Amino acid sequence: MSYTKFLLVVLACFAGINTLFSQSEFEGLGETSFAINTDISSNYKVNFAVRSRYYLYQDDDFNFENRQLDFVHFSTLNLDYNHSISLGVQYRIRESIDGDSNELRLTQQFNYTKKQEDTRFGHRVRFEQRILEDLTILRSRYRFALDFPLNGEKLDIGEAYFVGAMEALLSNSKNEKPELDHRTTAHIGWLVSKTLKLQFGTEYRFEAFNLNTEQKLFFLTSAVLKI
Numbered sequence: 648m649s650y651t652k653f654l655l656v657v658l659a660c661f662a663g664i665n666t667l668f669s670q671s672e673f674e675g676l677g678e679t680s681f682a683i684n685t686d687i688s689s690n691y692k693v694n695f696a697v698r699s700r701y702y703l704y705q706d707d708d709f710n711f712e713n714r715q716l717d718f719v720h721f722s723t724l725n726l727d728y729n730h731s732i733s734l735g736v737q738y739r740i741r742e743s744i745d746g747d748s749n750e751l752r753l754t755q756q757f758n759y760t761k762k763q764e765d766t767r768f769g770h771r772v773r774f775e776q777r778i779l780e781d782l783t784i785l786r787s788r789y790r791f792a793l794d795f796p797l798n799g800e801k802l803d804i805g806e807a808y809f810v811g812a813m814e815a816l817l818s819n820s821k822n823e824k825p826e827l828d829h830r831t832t833a834h835i836g837w838l839v840s841k842t843l844k845l846q847f848g849t850e851y852r853f854e855a856f857n858l859n860t861e862q863k864l865f866f867l868t869s870a871v872l873k874i
Contacts, residue, residue, distance in 0.1 A: 672861045675704030676714065680869040690725040703866070715747075716740045721754070731758045748780040765800040768793050782820055790814035802838055810834040810846070827857040834867065844871040 682696035698717040702710065721735040735754035741747040753776045760769045769792040777784040792812035796802040816828040834848030850865040 672859070673704075674702065674861070674863045675709075675866070676863060677701050677703050677866045678868075680867075682869065682871045684871060684873045686873075692723050692725075694721040694723070695719070713744050714741070715744055721756075723758075729760055732756065733758065748782075751778040752776065753778075766793055766795040777818075784818050784820045786816060786818045788814060788816045797835075804838055804840060806838060808836050808838070810836060810848070824858060826855045829853045829856065832867075842873045845869070846871070 678698060678700045680696055680698040682694060684692060684694050686692045696717075696719040698719065700714045700717070702712040702714055704710070705712075717737055717739050719735065719737045721733050723731050723733040725731045733754070733756040735752075735756065737750075737752040737754070739750040739752065742749045755774045757772045758769065759771075760767055762768075769790075771788075771790040771792070773786075773788040773790075775784075775786040775788065777786060790812055791814075792810065794808060794810040796806060796808045798806045802808050810833070812830075812832045814830040814832070816830070818826040818828070830850055830852045832848060832850040834846045836844055836846040838844055846867070846869045848867045850867060852861075852863040852865070854861045854863060
């Protein structure tokens with residue numbers, strides 16, 4: 648039953664995405680991240696992450712080129728079993744890598760999760776202030792996600808799980824038109840041990856689709872360590 652759900656979700660996530668490399672505004676990128684999660688108390692936890700992003704395909708050619716480096720922190724307070732709020736701060740280094748502006752990002756988040764049988768559903772709302780060298784962007788985000796184990800009804804050590812998500816984003820800035828984005832993500836993860844998870848996946852982005860659509864495909868790899 649879990650494998651059937653997995654196939655249905657994958658098909659739903661990527662329906663209609665069959666002309667990737669025929670798009671003139673298409674880019675392929677990779678992103679590798681390492682995160683550490685720590686429980687400070689029963690209802691408060693912190694997260695630290697480092698992410699590296701790099702080009703794999705651009706200007707109709709395959710190549711490898713570093714793009715940016717992100718340092719991220721989130722503090723999360725659980726209000727109850729299903730609800731939580733978070734505050735985040737992120738610093739993005741680009742100027743010394745590809746010449747673009749560095750960025751300071753502040754994030755406020757509300758998250759609601761609900762579990763039904765072996766599947767967990769999540770709704771996430773984020774508000775971000777992206778502070779660049781000569782521009783500040785206010786961005787609102789809504790994400791719907793689900794995850795479930797691929798072996799049985801409970802995730803055990805050594806077993807795999809699936810995570811899928813769809814997200815809508817609205818960006819506003821002074822003297823520029825609002826920008827709408829959409830992202831679809833699918834991950835396969837493994838619970839390697841009680842403290843370590845490994846995830847591999849893809850994310851397809853339609854950026855500024857209300858203005859001049861740019862399409863980007865991300866190949867994602869991550870490790871999450873709980874200490």
